[in-house]
Amino acid sequence: MDIFDIQTKVVLGEGSLEKMKDLGVHDACIICDPFMVSSGKINELLTVLREANIKYRVFSDIVPDPSIEVVVQGIIRILNHKPDAVIAFGGGSAIDTAKIVSYFYTTIQGVEKPLGIAIPTTSGTGSEVTSFAVISDKAKQVKYPLHDKTLIPDVAILEPELIRTVPPSVTADTGMDVLTHALEAFVSTGACDFSDAFSEKAMRYVFRYLPIVYKNPNDMIAREKIHNASCMAGMAFNHAGLGVNHSMAHALGAVFHIPHGKANAMLLPYVSEYNAGLVFSKLECNKAAVRYAYLSEILGMPASTTAEGVESLISAMIHLMKTVEIPLNLKDYNIPENTFAENLNALCEAAFHDRCTSANPVKITIDEIREIYIRCYTGTRTIAK
Numbered sequence: 001m002d003i004f005d006i007q008t009k010v011v012l013g014e015g016s017l018e019k020m021k022d023l024g025v026h027d028a029c030i031i032c033d034p035f036m037v038s039s040g041k042i043n044e045l046l047t048v049l050r051e052a053n054i055k056y057r058v059f060s061d062i063v064p065d066p067s068i069e070v071v072v073q074g075i076i077r078i079l080n081h082k083p084d085a086v087i088a089f090g091g092g093s094a095i096d097t098a099k100i101v102s103y104f105y106t107t108i109q110g111v112e113k114p115l116g117i118a119i120p121t122t123s124g125t126g127s128e129v130t131s132f133a134v135i136s137d138k139a140k141q142v143k144y145p146l147h148d149k150t151l152i153p154d155v156a157i158l159e160p161e162l163i164r165t166v167p168p169s170v171t172a173d174t175g176m177d178v179l180t181h182a183l184e185a186f187v188s189t190g191a192c193d194f195s196d197a198f199s200e201k202a203m204r205y206v207f208r209y210l211p212i213v214y215k216n217p218n219d220m221i222a223r224e225k226i227h228n229a230s231c232m233a234g235m236a237f238n239h240a241g242l243g244v245n246h247s248m249a250h251a252l253g254a255v256f257h258i259p260h261g262k263a264n265a266m267l268l269p270y271v272s273e274y275n276a277g278l279v280f281s282k283l284e285c286n287k288a289a290v291r292y293a294y295l296s297e298i299l300g301m302p303a304s305t306t307a308e309g310v311e312s313l314i315s316a317m318i319h320l321m322k323t324v325e326i327p328l329n330l331k332d333y334n335i336p337e338n339t340f341a342e343n344l345n346a347l348c349e350a351a352f353h354d355r356c357t358s359a360n361p362v363k364i365t366i367d368e369i370r371e372i373y374i375r376c377y378t379g380t381r382t383i384a385k
Helices: 016-022 034-038 043-051 068-081 092-109 168-187 193-215 220-240 244-256 260-275 287-298 306-323 337-353 355-359 366-378
Strands: 009-012 027-031 055-059 085-090 115-120 132-137 142-147 155-158
Touching: 009 016, 009 220, 016 043, 016 155, 027 068, 027 092, 055 068, 068 092, 068 132, 085 092, 092 115, 092 132, 115 220, 142 244, 142 355, 155 220, 168 193, 168 220, 168 244, 168 260, 168 287, 168 306, 193 220, 193 287, 193 306, 244 260, 244 337, 244 355, 244 366, 260 287, 260 306, 260 366, 287 306, 337 355, 337 366
Parallel strands: 009 155, 027 055, 027 085, 085 115, 115 155
Antiparallel strands: 132 142
C-alpha cells in the first residue's frame, strides 16, 4: 500500500499574490534575504498586506545555505513576535529557514503552528511543497537535510511576475535543480504512478522551456512553465525521495560553496551512468536503466534499446548544460586538484551518510561514491558525447 498526499494548497498564475488577502492572516512574520528588501522586490508583497490590513514584521538576515546561527536568530525573533502566519519570501534558503524556524517555534512554545505560506522568487528548490529543509553547520562544513511532515507549507503562491528579473545564471542553476529533483524522484525506490506523473511533466518542461527562458529572460510563458515545473518536481520528490546525486551535491555545497543546482547538474551525468549500470557493467538487469530509457522514449529521444535510451537521456542532459553554460565537471569549475583531493574523503563520508542516499535506486558504497566524484572532477564519462 502507498499513500500520495498533497498537503499544500497551490495558487498559481498571474495575480496569485492577491490570494494573500483571503487567507485569514492578521499578523505575519516575513522571512526573506536582504536582497528582497534592498531591491524593493518585497514591496510587491507588502503592498498586498497593507491593502488587506495585515500586520507584519520582516526578518531579512537570511544567507545562502541557512546556518544554525541564522535559524537561532529567527527563532528568537519569532518568539518575541508570536505571529499567526510565517511567510517565506525568496529562494530555497529563505523558504527552508522559514520552515525550520516555524517548526522550532511551535515545538518550543507548544503552540499551534502558524500558517505556513511559501512564495518562491526562484524556480528550483520546490521547497514550497515539501517536508524537507536543509540547514548548514558552517564550522563542520556539513549540510543536514531535515525531514518532518510539519515542515510542509500550508499554502504555496506561484506568482510568475516575481521571477521575471531572475538572472540567467540563477535561472540555469535552479532549472537544472528542477531536472535533478524530477529525475531522481522518477528512479528512486519510493516512486509511484502519481509521483511519476509530476516527474515526467516537470522534465518535459525543463528540456523544452529552460533553454528558451535562459536566452530570453522576458519570455513569461517559459518563465511560468519552469516555475510550475519546480513545484511539480517538489511534489514528486516529497513523496518518492531523491538519491545519491543530491547527497553528493549537499557535500560539495558544504565544502566548496557551489550553488546547489550547479552542483547537482555537474554530478547528474555521472550519477546517472552509475545508476544505469554503465560504469560497473550492470546494465542488463538494471531497473533504473529501464526507467531512464523509458524517459528517453516519452521525451522523443532515440531509445530502441535500453542502452540507447540511457545514452540518449544522458546526452540530452549534457547538451542542456552546455546550452545554459554550466561547467561539465568540477575541474572546469576551477576547483584546484590538490584541494579536491584533500577534501575527497570527507566528501565521500558526508554523501554516504546523507539522508537522500537511502532512496537511491542502486545500493552504493563509499568507494563507488569516490569513483563518481573523481569522474565528475576529471570529466571522465562512459558515454563520450
